[in-house]
Amino acid sequence: MRTKICGITSYDDAMSAIDSGADALGFVFYEASARYISPRDAAEIIKKLPPFIEKVALFVNSDAQIINSYCQEAGATLAQIHFEAPLRLYEQLFVPYIKVIRAKEPQDILQYANEYRLVDAYCETYGGSGKRLNLDWFDGVDCSKIILAGGLDPKNVSSLKKYGFYGVDVSSGVEISQGKKDYKKVKEFIRNAK
Numbered sequence: 377m378r379t380k381i382c383g384i385t386s387y388d389d390a391m392s393a394i395d396s397g398a399d400a401l402g403f404v405f406y407e408a409s410a411r412y413i414s415p416r417d418a419a420e421i422i423k424k425l426p427p428f429i430e431k432v433a434l435f436v437n438s439d440a441q442i443i444n445s446y447c448q449e450a451g452a453t454l455a456q457i458h459f460e461a462p463l464r465l466y467e468q469l470f471v472p473y474i475k476v477i478r479a480k481e482p483q484d485i486l487q488y489a490n491e492y493r494l495v496d497a498y499c500e501t502y503g504g505s506g507k508r509l510n511l512d513w514f515d516g517v518d519c520s521k522i523i524l525a526g527g528l529d530p531k532n533v534s535s536l537k538k539y540g541f542y543g544v545d546v547s548s549g550v551e552i553s554q555g556k557k558d559y560k561k562v563k564e565f566i567r568n569a570k
């Protein structure tokens with residue numbers, strides 16, 4: 377499974393994730409989050425990173441103009457869209473993007489079934505909540521285009537292998553404190569996911 381480490385706020389956290397084998401890093405452009413980073417600060421980190429790493433910009437309730445301009449300023453390679461955006465918003469994006477399904481019920485995970493999509497557990501507030509999805513919902517589902525998120529950690533990620541997810545995304549499960557990564561946990565998470 378590919379791995380994304382989300383909520384990167386420093387170059388050291390970014391490099392430790394990459395050195396541990398992360399495929400993607402997430403930068404949270406949502407001001408209400410404790411993991412918020414400005415596009416300018418993200419750009420300072422991103423410009424020093426090695427090639428072949430996906431740089432993901434995370435948005436909540438932003439319009440297309442903001443998404444386009446923040447991604448350009450930061451040098452992000454993919455936008456992760458965390459709200460129920462109207463379809464016309466996606467048509468206005470100049471950057472590659474991934475939709476996020478905040479699943480409340482089993483049938484929710486089948487939305488956009490032909491697209492690569494990130495599936496997270498529904499939560500009243502947005503983001504990095506550590507809330508888990510019921511894995512029974514994925515029995516018999518083609519998970520090859522799903523990136524699973526929500527309450528993952530170095531211990532429980534090993535149990536996901538049988539589902540064949542395209543990837544996994546983690547934030548709070550590999551932190552020392554909000555916005556600061558625990559390098560040992562990041563390494564263990566990636567090792568157990570691969």
Ligand SMILES: O=C(O)c1ccccc1N[C@@H]1O[C@H](COP(=O)(O)O)[C@@H](O)[C@H]1O
Pocket residue numbers: 382383402404406409410411412434436458494496502503504505506507525526527528545546547548549
């Ligand atoms: O990380 C955040 O602060 C955040 C804020 C707003 C929307 C999403 C956010 N994070 C994403 O939430 C999921 C699950 O995170 P966790 O592992 O349960 O803490 C993941 O996709 C993060 O990228």
